[in-house]
Amino acid sequence: MSPFHLDRTYDVFLLAGQSNAQGCQGDAAAYPADRDALDVSIPFYWTTPGHGSSEQQWKIMQPQPGFFEAGHFGPELGFARSLAREGRQPAIFKFTVGGVSLATVYRRPGAEGLYDEMVEAWQHASAQLQLAGLSYRVCGFIWIQGESDGETPEMAAAYEENLQVLLDDLLGRVLEQPELPTLLGVDEQHPYIVAQPTVVAAQQRLAHERNNTAFTSMRGLEKADETHLTPAGLVAHGERLAEDFLRLLGEDQA
Secondary structure (H helix, E strand, C coil): CCCCCCCCEEEEEEEEECHHHHCCCCEHHHCCCCCCCCHHHCEEEEEECCCEECCCCCEECCCEEECEEEEECCCHHHHHHHHHHCCCCEEEEEEECCCCCHHHHHCCCCCCCHHHHHHHHHHHHHHHHHHCCCEEEEEEEEEECCHHHHCCHHHHHHHHHHHHHHHHHHHHHHCCCCCCCEEEECCCCCHHHHHCCHHHHHHHHHHHHCCCEEECCCCCCCECCCCCECHHHHHHHHHHHHHHHHHHHHHHHC
């Protein structure tokens, strides 16, 4: 029997990016206890090419197999639980791969890169919601990526335009919501980004110029190494993202 409710309208969020969106240091041995029994009410669909998936079906919020014996988790946990505590009905679609650039791996729409694979995964996921008879609305997009685009000055210089193209295509053509609330983020302290701050500047500029878009800083979050957040850091990151989403929504209502 499905744990999901036909009498609810779920708020779907798309989360995508690279390792800190994936949670590759989010050892699920430290998965926070679900004292409020929230996870069972949060639909969760994930795809990590090369590592695993939710088997093309919606499950409940949980660690994903891979990386550690107990599995791993990313910022989706703190994000979804925070919104659930606010009385919302979040559902998370997650598409992530560690160590990939927008310039050479995600690539542009139609270039047969990871972006096209993400769109295909989302189309299947949304079709599964419809087949299950679940009511939903897409409420936001979260993009946590950019470190790998700081590897060279050339990729960093192209990052803003590449990200603009991705946002325009995903929000406008695929989701048909060009002003969908969007959160952008990258590890500002990653060595590549310290060397190529153009990537951070690009995200911040797009957050300023695009309607309903915000940049969420990762500064001060606990790190397992110079690249990745710890389990506690990932939870805190998700909570920051939820705060910024609610802030965006408040500005939109105003």
